Amino acid sequence: MNGFLFQAFIYLLAAVVAVLIAKRLGLGSVLGYLIAGVVIGPLLHLVGNETEDLQTFAEFGVVMMLFLVGLELQPRTLWDMRTRLLGLGGLQVLVTGGVLTLLGIAVGVPWDVSMVAGFVLSMSSTAIVLQTLGEKGLLKSDGGQSCFSVLLFQDISVIPILAVIPLLARPELIASQSASHSGGHASQAADWMSGMPGWEVTLITVAAVGFVVVAGNYLSRPFFRIIAASKLREVFTAAGLLLVIAIALLMTLVGLSPALGTFLAGVVLANSEFRHELESDIEPFKGLLLGLFFITVGASVNFTLLWDQLPLVAALTAAVMATKAAVLYGLGRMFKLQGADRWLFALGVAQAGEFGFVLLSFTVQSAVLAESIAAILLLVIALSMMLTPVLFILLDKLIIPRFNRVEGKQSDEIPEQAHIIIAGLGRFGQVINRILVANGHKTVVLDYRADIVDGLRKMGMRSFFGDASRPDLLHSAGLREAKVLVVAIDDMPRALEIVKHARRENSSLHIVARARDRADVYRLYQAGATDIVREVFDSSVRAAGYALSATGMHPYDVEKSKNVFVQHDRAGLRQLAPLWREDIPVFDNPEYVAKVKEITGAIEDAMLGNRGAFLDELDRGWTPPTAPAGS
Amino acid sequence: MSRVLVLFAHPGQRHSRVNLAMAKAASSVADVTFADLYAEYPTFGIDIDIEQKRLLAHDTVVFQFPLYWYSTPSLLKEWQDLVLEYGFSYGPGGDKLQGKKFLAVVTAGGRPAAYDADVNRMHGLRTLLSPLQRSVEVCGMTFLPPFVLFGAIDANSDGRAPRHILAYRSLLEALRDDRLDPAIPSRENFLDYSHIPMGKEMEA
Numbered sequence: 001m002n003g004f005l006f007q008a009f010i011y012l013l014a015a016v017v018a019v020l021i022a023k024r025l026g027l028g029s030v031l032g033y034l035i036a037g038v039v040i041g042p043l044l045h046l047v048g049n050e051t052e053d054l055q056t057f058a059e060f061g062v063v064m065m066l067f068l069v070g071l072e073l074q075p076r077t078l079w080d081m082r083t084r085l086l087g088l089g090g091l092q093v094l095v096t097g098g099v100l101t102l103l104g105i106a107v108g109v110p111w112d113v114s115m116v117a118g119f120v121l122s123m124s125s126t127a128i129v130l131q132t133l134g135e136k137g138l139l140k141s142d143g144g145q146s147c148f149s150v151l152l153f154q155d156i157s158v159i160p161i162l163a164v165i166p167l168l169a170r171p172e173l174i175a176s177q178s179a180s181h182s183g184g185h186a187s188q189a190a191d192w193m194s195g196m197p198g199w200e201v202t203l204i205t206v207a208a209v210g211f212v213v214v215a216g217n218y219l220s221r222p223f224f225r226i227i228a229a230s231k232l233r234e235v236f237t238a239a240g241l242l243l244v245i246a247i248a249l250l251m252t253l254v255g256l257s258p259a260l261g262t263f264l265a266g267v268v269l270a271n272s273e274f275r276h277e278l279e280s281d282i283e284p285f286k287g288l289l290l291g292l293f294f295i296t297v298g299a300s301v302n303f304t305l306l307w308d309q310l311p312l313v314a315a316l317t318a319a320v321m322a323t324k325a326a327v328l329y330g331l332g333r334m335f336k337l338q339g340a341d342r343w344l345f346a347l348g349v350a351q352a353g354e355f356g357f358v359l360l361s362f363t364v365q366s367a368v369l370a371e372s373i374a375a376i377l378l379l380v381i382a383l384s385m386m387l388t389p390v391l392f393i394l395l396d397k398l399i400i401p402r403f404n405r406v407e408g409k410q411s412d413e414i415p416e417q418a419h420i421i422i423a424g425l426g427r428f429g430q431v432i433n434r435i436l437v438a439n440g441h442k443t444v445v446l447d448y449r450a451d452i453v454d455g456l457r458k459m460g461m462r463s464f465f466g467d468a469s470r471p472d473l474l475h476s477a478g479l480r481e482a483k484v485l486v487v488a489i490d491d492m493p494r495a496l497e498i499v500k501h502a503r504r505e506n507s508s509l510h511i512v513a514r515a516r517d518r519a520d521v522y523r524l525y526q527a528g529a530t531d532i533v534r535e536v537f538d539s540s541v542r543a544a545g546y547a548l549s550a551t552g553m554h555p556y557d558v559e560k561s562k563n564v565f566v567q568h569d570r571a572g573l574r575q576l577a578p579l580w581r582e583d584i585p586v587f588d589n590p591e592y593v594a595k596v597k598e599i600t601g602a603i604e605d606a607m608l609g610n611r612g613a614f615l616d617e618l619d620r621g622w623t624p625p626t627a628p629a630g631s
Numbered sequence: 632m633s634r635v636l637v638l639f640a641h642p643g644q645r646h647s648r649v650n651l652a653m654a655k656a657a658s659s660v661a662d663v664t665f666a667d668l669y670a671e672y673p674t675f676g677i678d679i680d681i682e683q684k685r686l687l688a689h690d691t692v693v694f695q696f697p698l699y700w701y702s703t704p705s706l707l708k709e710w711q712d713l714v715l716e717y718g719f720s721y722g723p724g725g726d727k728l729q730g731k732k733f734l735a736v737v738t739a740g741g742r743p744a745a746y747d748a749d750v751n752r753m754h755g756l757r758t759l760l761s762p763l764q765r766s767v768e769v770c771g772m773t774f775l776p777p778f779v780l781f782g783a784i785d786a787n788s789d790g791r792a793p794r795h796i797l798a799y800r801s802l803l804e805a806l807r808d809d810r811l812d813p814a815i816p817s818r819e820n821f822l823d824y825s826h827i828p829m830g831k832e833m834e835a
Contacts, residue, residue: 563674563676567676
């Protein structure tokens with residue numbers, strides 16, 4: 001127990017310290033984790049052999065990440081990506097693998113070893129790239145999408161590669177390997193299917209994928225609805241984790257990549273009302289596991305071997321990354337990626353990745369590569385992963401600024417579609433949402449009442465289940481990028497919390513807030529809301545207008561009278577705000593009371609029958625001159 | 632140095648072909664105050680006090696608007712009705728605008744012929760704008776020859792729009808720096824992008 005606590009302490013401490021420092025220096029979290037790993041592993045020897053086991057465990061973070069990426073991707077978007085996915089992704093694996101094989105043969109490595117190493121190294125690091133792109137907000141860019149297509153295709157291509165590797169077994173290695181277990185990553189899991197004929201295996205695989213799609217569409221929503229109704233947050237979190245793990249398990253059982261399966265499940269759930277809630281529940285687990293994964297990558301660098309073979313490892317790493325970048329750049333050109341996006345694509349996925357680790361251990365077990373070669377390749381992969389954050393910094397500081405200057409000039413005049421979050425979908429929020437949507441804006445609407453969300457979805461309103469006063473949920477709804485936040489809930493303490501948090505996170509955000517009364521207006525104003533609307537003020541004014549009309553007043557005069565009243569009232573509110581105190585009831589606040597008397601004097605006079613001042617203002621501008629004009 | 636105020640009135644800015652670009656140019660001229668009236672008063676609740684204070688703080692007033700039924704858009708008319716108050720700009724004590732200059736910057740959809748006094752004796756553009764001119768003169772201001780773009784509907788396709796916008800910018804700068812030929816009010820009928828007479832010191 002103590003041992004475990006100590007390990008956990010070391011890992012967490014390293015993560016917190018290194019990531020904070022890295023972030024402060026603007027290096028991104030991934031580099032921080034990697035450095036933390038190097039420090040606690042090879043440098044200080046605080047952690048030992050358990051890193052390998054931990055790594056297998058931490059790789060589950062990648063599975064979770066793909067689930068989250070899937071959640072962000074509508075099925076339609078995925079379908080629209082198909083050319084890129086197959087074309088860009090397929091060509092990347094084939095061409096990179098091919099070129100690396102030829103290079104290997106050219107320097108005298110046997111063709112089969114070259115080929116295995118080539119394809120192992122053609123894989124990139126989903127974990128590093130997606131994490132970094134997400135951090136920089138580049139996932140949705142053209143370059144980011146292309147990176148993602150390639151990574152997703154690599155995920156798929158691992159399966160055939162795993163199938164081919166055992167065929168290349170070298171007799172002289174089999175002898176030395178026969179003692180050790182022959183199982184591998186995927187083959188072990190799919191052992192129970194090995195006796196079946198091909199068509200049966202295919203059938204089971206297709207059925208499993210079909211099950212994920214169908215169950216995701218039809219079963220998951222009633223399931224989550226029941227859980228949401230229980231209002232127990234941790235049960236919802238547990239259910240989210242259960243879903244991810246169940247799918248991963250199913251995929252492993254039929255010999256498919258768990259990451260691919262959960263990605264698919266994510267896409268299926270992307271349209272569901274539980275999307276943002278799931279995102280914010282899974283996100284911290286994914287973050288921690290990925291962090292742990294990066295640390296283990298850093299910790300597993302074998303420094304003794306690295307110093308011994310430094311020139312070879314360095315040359316190999318440079319050659320691999322340069323080849324990958326060159327191939328990617330060429331593909332980017334072919335697929336018409338422009339400017340900064342092409343560079344992002346070329347440098348972004350130029351590293352080797354964690355699939356390489358899996359494939360390497362499998363090649364050793366399958367007697368395809370000698371352990372000495374695998375150890376060197378392992379170093380190359382780890383090193384190239386560690387260099388990736390450095391490349392991103394280079395991209396940020398040197399390459400992207402060059403293109404941005406050009407793009408800045410030709411920015412178009414059409415106002416871009418604003419990202420708008422609406423918290424609360426009661427009578428108030430619904431009207432707001434309808435008007436915004438009718439004007440062509442995409443809104444993210446949140447409400448914590450699952451039945452209401454469900455009902456409105458049936459009527460075609462894009463809404464999501466979740467408690468908007470939870471910071472993490474606001475984040476997954478896009479708080480950072482949002483332009484406008486409408487707080488339309490009637491629960492004032494929660495509304496205040498939302499406004500305060502949102503203001504802290506996004507200083508340029510325009511916050512429109514719903515208030516019940518004047519005191520709410522003051523509170524919301526102090527919390528940082530931009531526009532504050534008293535919920536029944538405007539409707540009362542309209543009702544007053546009808547009443548005035550009924551007395552026989554001319555409709556245009558009614559309108560003017562209403563306007564003058566509203567102007568007075570709002571100006572008064574602005575003047576009263578600084579005098580209002582949370583701790584003193586307004587009637588016991590002499591300054592406040594005095595100001596109220598002073599400001600509303602004119603209006604009250606008018607109401608009491610002394611109508612001079614109020615009428616002056618109403619008739620201003622339409623008073624006929626006392627002498628003829630131009631005389 | 633003259634303090635210039637541009638009051639821009641255009642209710643259909645989404646469909647604007649030239650005016651919006653002109654407004655952008657005007658708002659970027661240094662030391663010129665630019666106001667989009669439809670943005671400030673979307674519900675026509677014009678604040679008379681603020682508007683009058685704004686007039687007092689400037690020496691030259693520019694109305695920039697598309698010609699709607701041979702007149703200003705309705706908010707600009709409302710603005711005149713409310714702000715040019717008895718006792719402020721005319722009548723007893725109504726001398727607050729005396730000596731200021733006024734320029735109408737007009738875009739017209741029709742071709743020049745549609746507003747040509749020779750073709751249509753009664754309805755040349757200067758005649759059509761005469762209510763505006765008369766109002767300005769009653770307020771004691773100098774009515775400068777309007778700066779006009781005819782045929783604004785296809786000014787973008789035949790390349791006149793950029794020249795007009797550029798000329799508008801230099802016209803505002805000239806007004807700001809008092810470089811406009813002082814004799815033009817009596818001499819010129821219209822100003823346009825090919826014709827903005829400058830004062831003597833500029834020609835030298």
